[in-house]
Amino acid sequence: MTLTAELRDILGHDRVLSEPLERWVYGMDSGVVRGDAQLVAFPETTAEVAAIVRCARHYRTPIVARGAGTGLAGGAIPTQPGLVVVLTKMNFVEIDEANATAWVGPGVINLDLSKQTETHGFHFAPDPSSQSACTIGGNIANNSGGPHCLAEGSTVGHVLALEMVTADGDVVMLGGPAPDPIGLDLRGVVVGSEGTLGIITKALVRLTPNPPDVRTLLTGFASVEDAAATVSGIIARGVVPAALEMMDQRMTQAVERFVSAGFPTDAAAVLLAEVVGLSAAVEAEAAIISEVARENNATTLRVAADESERARLWLGRKSAFGAVAQAAPDYYLHDTVVPRTKLVETMTRVYEIADRHGITMLNVFHAGDGNLHPLMAFDSEEEGMLDRVKAAARELVEVCVQVGGALSGEHGIGIEKRDLMKLVFTEADLDAQARIREAFDPAQAFNPDKILPAGSRCFDLGRPPLEGMWV
Amino acid sequence: MTLTAELRDILGHDRVLSEPLERWVYGMDSGVVRGDAQLVAFPETTAEVAAIVRCARHYRTPIVARGAGTGLAGGAIPTQPGLVVVLTKMNFVEIDEANATAWVGPGVINLDLSKQTETHGFHFAPDPSSQSACTIGGNIANNSGGPHCLAEGSTVGHVLALEMVTADGDVVMLGGPAPDPIGLDLRGVVVGSEGTLGIITKALVRLTPNPPDVRTLLTGFASVEDAAATVSGIIARGVVPAALEMMDQRMTQAVERFVSAGFPTDAAAVLLAEVVGLSAAVEAEAAIISEVARENNATTLRVAADESERARLWLGRKSAFGAVAQAAPDYYLHDTVVPRTKLVETMTRVYEIADRHGITMLNVFHAGDGNLHPLMAFDSEEEGMLDRVKAAARELVEVCVQVGGALSGEHGIGIEKRDLMKLVFTEADLDAQARIREAFDPAQAFNPDKILPAGSRCFDLGRPPLEGMWV
Numbered sequence: 001m002t003l004t005a006e007l008r009d010i011l012g013h014d015r016v017l018s019e020p021l022e023r024w025v026y027g028m029d030s031g032v033v034r035g036d037a038q039l040v041a042f043p044e045t046t047a048e049v050a051a052i053v054r055c056a057r058h059y060r061t062p063i064v065a066r067g068a069g070t071g072l073a074g075g076a077i078p079t080q081p082g083l084v085v086v087l088t089k090m091n092f093v094e095i096d097e098a099n100a101t102a103w104v105g106p107g108v109i110n111l112d113l114s115k116q117t118e119t120h121g122f123h124f125a126p127d128p129s130s131q132s133a134c135t136i137g138g139n140i141a142n143n144s145g146g147p148h149c150l151a152e153g154s155t156v157g158h159v160l161a162l163e164m165v166t167a168d169g170d171v172v173m174l175g176g177p178a179p180d181p182i183g184l185d186l187r188g189v190v191v192g193s194e195g196t197l198g199i200i201t202k203a204l205v206r207l208t209p210n211p212p213d214v215r216t217l218l219t220g221f222a223s224v225e226d227a228a229a230t231v232s233g234i235i236a237r238g239v240v241p242a243a244l245e246m247m248d249q250r251m252t253q254a255v256e257r258f259v260s261a262g263f264p265t266d267a268a269a270v271l272l273a274e275v276v277g278l279s280a281a282v283e284a285e286a287a288i289i290s291e292v293a294r295e296n297n298a299t300t301l302r303v304a305a306d307e308s309e310r311a312r313l314w315l316g317r318k319s320a321f322g323a324v325a326q327a328a329p330d331y332y333l334h335d336t337v338v339p340r341t342k343l344v345e346t347m348t349r350v351y352e353i354a355d356r357h358g359i360t361m362l363n364v365f366h367a368g369d370g371n372l373h374p375l376m377a378f379d380s381e382e383e384g385m386l387d388r389v390k391a392a393a394r395e396l397v398e399v400c401v402q403v404g405g406a407l408s409g410e411h412g413i414g415i416e417k418r419d420l421m422k423l424v425f426t427e428a429d430l431d432a433q434a435r436i437r438e439a440f441d442p443a444q445a446f447n448p449d450k451i452l453p454a455g456s457r458c459f460d461l462g463r464p465p466l467e468g469m470w471v
Numbered sequence: 472m473t474l475t476a477e478l479r480d481i482l483g484h485d486r487v488l489s490e491p492l493e494r495w496v497y498g499m500d501s502g503v504v505r506g507d508a509q510l511v512a513f514p515e516t517t518a519e520v521a522a523i524v525r526c527a528r529h530y531r532t533p534i535v536a537r538g539a540g541t542g543l544a545g546g547a548i549p550t551q552p553g554l555v556v557v558l559t560k561m562n563f564v565e566i567d568e569a570n571a572t573a574w575v576g577p578g579v580i581n582l583d584l585s586k587q588t589e590t591h592g593f594h595f596a597p598d599p600s601s602q603s604a605c606t607i608g609g610n611i612a613n614n615s616g617g618p619h620c621l622a623e624g625s626t627v628g629h630v631l632a633l634e635m636v637t638a639d640g641d642v643v644m645l646g647g648p649a650p651d652p653i654g655l656d657l658r659g660v661v662v663g664s665e666g667t668l669g670i671i672t673k674a675l676v677r678l679t680p681n682p683p684d685v686r687t688l689l690t691g692f693a694s695v696e697d698a699a700a701t702v703s704g705i706i707a708r709g710v711v712p713a714a715l716e717m718m719d720q721r722m723t724q725a726v727e728r729f730v731s732a733g734f735p736t737d738a739a740a741v742l743l744a745e746v747v748g749l750s751a752a753v754e755a756e757a758a759i760i761s762e763v764a765r766e767n768n769a770t771t772l773r774v775a776a777d778e779s780e781r782a783r784l785w786l787g788r789k790s791a792f793g794a795v796a797q798a799a800p801d802y803y804l805h806d807t808v809v810p811r812t813k814l815v816e817t818m819t820r821v822y823e824i825a826d827r828h829g830i831t832m833l834n835v836f837h838a839g840d841g842n843l844h845p846l847m848a849f850d851s852e853e854e855g856m857l858d859r860v861k862a863a864a865r866e867l868v869e870v871c872v873q874v875g876g877a878l879s880g881e882h883g884i885g886i887e888k889r890d891l892m893k894l895v896f897t898e899a900d901l902d903a904q905a906r907i908r909e910a911f912d913p914a915q916a917f918n919p920d921k922i923l924p925a926g927s928r929c930f931d932l933g934r935p936p937l938e939g940m941w942v
Contacts, residue, residue, distance in 0.1 A: 172903045178808040178877035184904040188659015212709040238683040281752030337649040341569045406649035432643045433655040439910035
């Protein structure tokens, strides 16, 4: 028997892909790294996932689990020839209205979950820009954030329990329905572990009540400084908006060309603020935001008049990456957090780095918590460009760490940021993380080469990370 | 050399206690279980903690770390003759106002942290009833909650980074300043691990801005049903109060005798609701709460007129356990979560169990998230009483699990609830948790016999849990 034949025994012929053309797309995500998916399986049940894992282990074949592949850091890329397990067919949703929770399959699309729970008065709070395509399993693997995570927190705060298939093919339950589950709580370490500890087959997620009212404000400023001062001013006045997003001029111009969201293209920076709650509360909060914006010389100040205008503003924000893709064939998105007080300084230095390397840099980010997403747009066919992009990316991370910031994991570490871990963690820190991996997956069967740099722990087999995978 | 002599070399004579009378108090917490602290050490720095751990390991002496000992589940009790490390002298606070965070020592008292950050406009959100005595280290060990965790979540959501001394005596940093730290995030599994994975020597905690305005409402009802309907009604109207606490009649009467908080002693149930935010918002929310309470036949409805009345109401709520201690020599507090829709049914059955066993039962709890704290008050000198209390406690947990509830970890598992873990987790689930412990502390040097029941994993040394420790 071969692994392919055995998997076809388990799943049937059609749910196992082995032809190069069929499986090619499963060797990539939405970033710049490429891998080789030798074999692709589409399980529909937990039992099938467990059987696949036992089978692949028998053939000593590495396993990479994935959802929609919207990740940017290569987290779902097979770095060694192996098996890719695609979980998109596991997309059941069972809503428990009384407890405001739902059991969901890892393949449920983020936005679909909110649509399915809408008639019950709920939504799923984490809302990454890719929410119309990305899956809950991917959100869990990367502990995804989104504009509305300023007030609501990232995915980890919205997962109560996880069913996981271990490297032994066992099925375990982590966490439970209580807000504060008993025992050693493994949810937090599994959320964000990018498929390196096991394969999530089911999740109990917390649903967030849809707010009774909402106000969305668009403000424009003649300088980034004014916009940043507005962000700090709003928070200092005791308002924590549900979302507080900033876009620089290059980004608003790209978005306007792409979707005509109504952003002022002459503003140096645009802020999108949203407040939710009771009508009296959102009116009071919107008034404070307007007042702070005027004090900081806002050149545009508009409250969305109705749901359609609000939807158009958010479409603009969430189309930012699509807009850039129209403008340049490749883009490289960074993900870092700096203290809010260092936002302006960091952006100045980030532009300087990009200009020096001759790269187009655009910025769109979660201003409320200082989560910067500088985006480099380029053409990888241009000679020397990739080296310049890599050099600029490295400098950018160093600047952010210098101003007291941190690498953020909102987009995952994957293969892309793996070696940057050493900028942030000591050997002992990395060893502690590697112990967890060793405890769950000593053979590194699940998503090898990801997150932890080689040599994090003595058990490390020293397989080289895939060379030359950069595009 | 002996361990005592070596520890005195490290810490000096006065910071090591070995006389039976001196160390007696460190063999107990605030619950009903007692242990034997053979030796007690008071480190002041991370380096001292690391030296103590290496030294104790050399002598193969088990180590139990503790703070103020306000726990109720025996989590800080040495179950085997060993070393108790008291962290109360590590009580530094370094506030970072710009980032709304603070580095704190594990020995900082919860309420002191809020007092020290008050002039900067912040507080530490988790507010257990024991907050005037319990330490941040203990809050982290137990992932403590409190009345204000309904809106703000329990301790785990307020800890950004942890410095921890491992069983090898190494110092590691878990998490980081970013809201969503990179790498495998070990914070979540260490928070709530009750000192079984390492000793926390420093924590970076998130500070919560003090709200611009607050309204505290006291409502009384002629039936528990009306109070429970009010809780559901408030949440259904889109209001998530900062706190929403319920007390039954026996509890309000005990509290009134103790502190005269102004609770109506003729009400079957009292609700204490607090809303925070901008003035317009809290007024609107207070109006909705009042309306819902009136619709559900409130017999008392009062908004605290000023800060002193508000403080008195909260003093009443937080004195509940002290009040009971005045009324009976011993008490036993349970900690469970049931769906809000099952609150009334559960309370009816809980009273029935207590009556049948002839035990006084009082209830005070976090109604907003269904976190019940049934409290049994009794005299352990009374013949057969302890057996009745244990039998009633077991029935109580079974009832909560039957109605779809769960054991909560808000008060920790310790030694008390250890064997109840098997009600909730399968063998594979417990094995997954035990792997983590094995990865960090294979010799079970730290707080042996806690959280995980014997036999959770093959490496388990099969030491019997301390027999006869019940009182």
